[in-house]
Amino acid sequence: MTTLVAIGAAIAVMTGIGAGIGIGIATAKATESIARQPEASGDINKALLLGCALAEATAIYGFVIAVLIILFLK
Amino acid sequence: MEEFASELMSQLDSKVSFVIPIFGGIPVATSIVITWGIMLFLLVLSKVFVRNLKMVPTGSQIYLESAVGWLNNFFEDILGEEGKKYLPYLGTVAIYIGCANLIGIFGITPPTKDLNVTAGLSLMSIFLIEYSGFKAKGLKGWVKSFAEPMPLLAPINFLEIFIRPLSLCMRLFGNVLGGFVVMELIKLVAPAIIPVPFSLYFDIFDGLIQTYVFVFLTSLFMKEKMEINLKN
Numbered sequence: 484m485t486t487l488v489a490i491g492a493a494i495a496v497m498t499g500i501g502a503g504i505g506i507g508i509a510t511a512k513a514t515e516s517i518a519r520q521p522e523a524s525g526d527i528n529k530a531l532l533l534g535c536a537l538a539e540a541t542a543i544y545g546f547v548i549a550v551l552i553i554l555f556l557k
Numbered sequence: 558m559e560e561f562a563s564e565l566m567s568q569l570d571s572k573v574s575f576v577i578p579i580f581g582g583i584p585v586a587t588s589i590v591i592t593w594g595i596m597l598f599l600l601v602l603s604k605v606f607v608r609n610l611k612m613v614p615t616g617s618q619i620y621l622e623s624a625v626g627w628l629n630n631f632f633e634d635i636l637g638e639e640g641k642k643y644l645p646y647l648g649t650v651a652i653y654i655g656c657a658n659l660i661g662i663f664g665i666t667p668p669t670k671d672l673n674v675t676a677g678l679s680l681m682s683i684f685l686i687e688y689s690g691f692k693a694k695g696l697k698g699w700v701k702s703f704a705e706p707m708p709l710l711a712p713i714n715f716l717e718i719f720i721r722p723l724s725l726c727m728r729l730f731g732n733v734l735g736g737f738v739v740m741e742l743i744k745l746v747a748p749a750i751i752p753v754p755f756s757l758y759f760d761i762f763d764g765l766i767q768t769y770v771f772v773f774l775t776s777l778f779m780k781e782k783m784e785i786n787l788k789n
Contacts, residue, residue: 533777536770540724543731550734554566 492552498545505538588668595656595668635776639693639783643776646685650678651772658733658764662756667764669733672726679726682775683718690782702782721778725771732767736760 513531517524574590577583606621614622628648636643654669661667668674691699703714736759743752 529773532766532770533773536728536774539732540728543728543735546735547727547731 488552488556491556492549495545495549495552499542502538502540502542505541506535509534509538586671586673587666588671588674591660591665591668592653592657592674595653595660599652599656632772632776635773635780636783637780640689640776640779643685643689643779647772647776650681650775651768654678654729654771655765655768658768659761661737661760661764667733667737669729670737672730675726675730676722678729678771679722682725682771682778683722686721686775686778686782687718689779693783725774729767729771732763736763 509531513527516527520527572587573584574587575585577585606617610618625648628651629644632644632647633641657667657669657674687699690702694702703711705714740752740755740759743755
């Protein structure tokens with residue numbers, strides 16, 4: 484039972500893959516656009532931070548679900 | 558490893574620091590006591606720094622004015638002229654969450670690690686978001702705003718009332734908790750020196766970023782609610 488719970492939690496944490504890829508793409512595009520247009524870096528940074536926060540949320544949900552699985556299915 | 562897991566679990570649930578002995582005992586959580594501490598600290602700071610302000614700023618007043626100006630400009634950029642009355646609340650929340658996240662450096666449990674604190678903050682946020690839309694558009698406009706961009710999406714717009722606070726709450730809580738768990742694991746592997754740079758990242762950088770994101774998203778949602786659709 485314990486191993487099954489651990490595997491379940493591990494699968495839940497896999498949401499981090501999506502968030503990592505998403506934030507990577509967003510940062511790549513942001514650096515590209517800053518290189519093209521350095522004077523707009525303030526606005527780009529703001530948009531990047533917002534995108535990162537929203538993309539990161541999925542990873543955080545996965546983490547919270549994993550913690551809940553471990554806490555309540557023990 | 559087994560005792561570490563149980564210690565981690567005991568850190569996760571919110572502890573009760575004392576019980577007020579009226580109405581059959583009201584339990585007061587540790588996070589509330591720490592919040593009182595932060596409130597006291599901020600109150601003392603604001604009393605000390607606001608003493609004898611001058612027309613032409615000197616000394617610490619320069620830093621104070623630039624900090625407050627930066628905070629006000631940041632929110633005003635997003636909210637615009639009509640959102641000016643919400644600046645004090647947003648600024649207060651930003652300062653409080655910032656202090657709450659940074660307090661981990663001094664070895665005190667950050668109150669934002671308690672799910673109830675972040676849930677309360679995000680509930681306050683969603684009430685303010687809906688209130689600002691209501692105030693800017695009136696009842697009719699507020700109800701109509703759910704049918705945008707088309708009436709078919711109304712259920713999804715309605716669901717957002719519940720999803721937004723949930724995601725705000727879980728984002729702050731999950732980040733602080735995640736940083737805490739990772740820090741505990743690092744401390745288990747290497748108790749000396751090595752945790753310092755990680756602590757810089759998780760306690761200071763991540764804490765400030767999450768503060769920024771929380772108030773940024775709140776004001777962004779408010780702006781979205783306040784925007785008057787020119788088509789109608």
